[in-house]
Amino acid sequence: MKLDSMYQELILDHYKHPHGRGLRDGDAEVHHVNPTCGDEITLRVKYDGETLIDVSYEGQGCSISQASASVLNELLVGKDLSEAQKIQATFLELMQSKGKIEPDEAMEEVLEDAVAFAGVSKYPARVKCALLSWMAWKDATAQALGDAERKTA
Amino acid sequence: MKLDSMYQELILDHYKHPHGRGLRDGDAEVHHVNPTCGDEITLRVKYDGETLIDVSYEGQGCSISQASASVLNELLVGKDLSEAQKIQATFLELMQSKGKIEPDEAMEEVLEDAVAFAGVSKYPARVKCALLSWMAWKDATAQALGDAERKTA
Amino acid sequence: MTQLPGLLDIEAIRKDFPLLDRVVHDGKKIVYLDNAATSQKPRQVLDALNAYYERHNANVHRGVHVLAEEATALYEGARDKIATFINAPSRDEVIFTKNASESLNLVANMLGWADEPYRVDRETEIVITEMEHHSNIVPWQLLAQRTGAKLKWFGLTDDGRLDLSNIEEVITEKTKIVSFVLVSNILGTVNPVEAIVRRAQEVGALVLIDASQAVPHMPIDVQELGADFVAFTGHKMCGPTGIGVLWGRQELLEDLPPFLGGGEMIETVSMHSSTYAPAPHKFEAGTPPIAQAVGLGAAVDYLTSIGMDKIAAHEHAITEYAVKRLQEVPDLRIIGPTTAEDRGAAISFVLGDIHPHDVGQVLDEQGIAVRVGHHCARPVCLRYGIPATTRASFYLYSSPADVDALVAGLEHVRNFFG
Amino acid sequence: MTQLPGLLDIEAIRKDFPLLDRVVHDGKKIVYLDNAATSQKPRQVLDALNAYYERHNANVHRGVHVLAEEATALYEGARDKIATFINAPSRDEVIFTKNASESLNLVANMLGWADEPYRVDRETEIVITEMEHHSNIVPWQLLAQRTGAKLKWFGLTDDGRLDLSNIEEVITEKTKIVSFVLVSNILGTVNPVEAIVRRAQEVGALVLIDASQAVPHMPIDVQELGADFVAFTGHKMCGPTGIGVLWGRQELLEDLPPFLGGGEMIETVSMHSSTYAPAPHKFEAGTPPIAQAVGLGAAVDYLTSIGMDKIAAHEHAITEYAVKRLQEVPDLRIIGPTTAEDRGAAISFVLGDIHPHDVGQVLDEQGIAVRVGHHCARPVCLRYGIPATTRASFYLYSSPADVDALVAGLEHVRNFFG
């Protein structure tokens, strides 16, 4: 069934057993909404210098948006900012590919579990679900590190 | 040619040699506009008791609206109010007939020259031209006699 | 096939709707259950559009040439048809807009710019309900912000109906306008017009009814409703997109100020000042949606030829069947009335803790088109503490087999996420 | 047949337009010279409309089913096409409205409700011109009345051009918005954009260009124009009725407040307050004119396939020929520029003292469709002391033979009323 290309086993797993869910202490908090469907996420980031030491979140949404936040947590926490940004950019590229990118080994190395979302990129209405937490993370990071810069300035 | 049914000789005559054109003393004056084409008329009525003793007018418009004002002047001046109203009502009926009324003798007796407008009723865009002065007359009469009533009240 | 009393001859009707033959996802014939979002269009409406463009197209009014006269007659003829369809006392009370949203905004703006006694300002109040479509919420929020008026609303009962218990406190002497939905697009609820209109009239408030989900589905008589304005939209009633209607009482349309300015709505213009044409033209600035009005006229002819009472009976039968069958699905909870009484043919539900997006996606894969989300009525979702719903909505071409397909599809969804 | 340099292959093009085969008044093939009022539609546009309704029709956005995704892709794809057609820097700068009039009113209303520095109020001034269409006059009169702002305008020279001699007094530090027509629908004049934009920028005023009569007829590049907003309408450019466009600079669309409220334009709604979606959606309340956008996209594809520069050259040749031939008609006076320089293909004239209604009627009898009246630009008639004009206007399917038919028709008019 074609649907299986979107609902990979791995995605359903993350959906049912999300990583790092819940709100914990952070340097910045953002609230993002997907206006086309009403999915919502509240997300906090915590940095130690350039290292992302936690992403905590809460929200409501479909399996894709929930699983995507869980994968984000698993993938980004512990990474340096530049590395995390590279992963985010690669994920964005994959999601906006309209199903035209078949992830190669290099991409798999960067995205790990997140390559499972390749199938979602074929469903334009769901791409935004998959990106919700990633956009929130980007925004929160800008706020946290912008603040940090201001603090150190 | 079908057009001849609208542009009767008689209408063109009235258009080229209008009766009673120009503004003279009156009991009431109205200004009417045909918003669909911008034709305008300023019209005054003068009553002596119940008798319409003058209709004077000025304005700009097509042959149909000009001829219609001229015919109105010719037909109504000198008539009693009730008779004038009957003529107006009959003219209105003819003009709204969409070409479906073939004026009979009774109607011809009431409308005289104005039966020449029967052909205009087939052209919805022009019916308003033909009615412009007649509507203005009705309005002016209401004002003049309303005022008269108020005066005598 | 399941037979229910009161059904239309669905086979025959479906032949009129080309889209219903559409095949999706490798050979599945579409099961279109998204009628509350928009309806499909019968061949008759498409023919009217084509005939207009191929033979009569011209700008309306102001033309002496034959095409302009024909186009005008067709456009104004459509107005006559709509007036008859809703039993308007006068054709001049029918204003063509671009959609129901514009119709609702038009009233809000007229009242904002009106003179007394209609004027909405900081001394006055606006009343809506918690089950309104966003298009009947946001215009009033904007009006309230811009004039300082207070926005109030009726809440909802647990079973998806308006809570009118405090009607005397909600609608007061300060109320200038009460605007509410006749049939909710998310709950399916049919609201009690009479009670609200009576109270509004008591305090001298105007009443606007959002009949977007009513006019397509049941006989509507604006005189019987007793409201001052009624808004609806063409695309949900077999008509084209790009056209809506506002019906309003003649005296009000005469008294109230215009909204959009431009060609068609004027009597005479100079650089210094302008005067306006009488209604309905006063409210139709610019070239109107001519072809769309003609198409809506054809839609109204089509619906009338079938009979609005028969369509209502058909939908009632389908709704009754659907409400029953859906409640047989384990973990399914209907959001809104759980019987077919005073209820339209839009049925929202949640299925366990499976998110509606996932429900909709798996149904789609089976060729079943439903809508998921908050259906432009987010306050209803907040009220019932749910993120969103799945909504199946029916129309004159819907069959019991469509309901069966939906129920089978939902079983599949449960297995998929089970 | 008269051959002119730069003409398109008219025979081939006419085959695309079913209406041009229309026969009126006992066997006369229509000579359609009312293109400034509305254009005819090519088969390609009608096909796109039918394909949309027959195969893809659904409400856009918010849908996970295949029809909703297709309809959304078609609707948003049309936005991409329009953006490319006018060389917009971003697709998100293209707002779909119902017609040019709504586009113009939208800007006027945004500025009325805006915060500083955009806000129009009693301290500020609005500038238009005496040759505007009513749709670019009345919205500003309404705004001026409602905010207390002062409305000013450029006058006209005797030969039908803008009188910019006093530009420094007309556009001043108080000016918030300058709104003017690129090509006049009554005079045919093409206005000098650069001079006006330069002065407006000097004083920090926004510029809105009414390009309703330009976009259909010549290549338009919004970045080259240098304005802040550009408005135009679908039905004059081979598209359906019921759709217009407003292009606006992204930063402005972000800063300015919404106009109509409702579904589609929100981010999140509660009963207490709402937030809005980013542009263009912020300005598109309710179900948009979906099929009409798709049709307009097809129109743009059609025009592009022929080439806007070629269309402009064709019309220039026809206009040059028409201006010359018309001036051979005794007693005929052109209202507007009497050469084809800086001039569009709409030519207004008066014929002795024969009223334009009578001219139009007699031409109609010969199958020639022209427009008569004040063409929604009454101040121009007042300026030139005439009650109305007769207007012939050409498009890509117009031929020299059409001009010849018009000239012969006018001879007949003169004889009829001679």
Ligand SMILES: Cc1ncc(COP(=O)(O)O)c(C=O)c1O
């Ligand atoms: C110059 C100009 N501006 C604005 C308009 C208004 O366009 P619409 O009637 O489609 O709103 C027109 C055409 O009618 C026009 O010619």
Ligand SMILES: Cc1ncc(COP(=O)(O)O)c(C=O)c1O
């Ligand atoms: C109850 C209700 N009101 C208003 C609307 C708005 O209609 P439109 O989107 O056509 O403006 C809708 C449909 O979307 C609706 O269901």
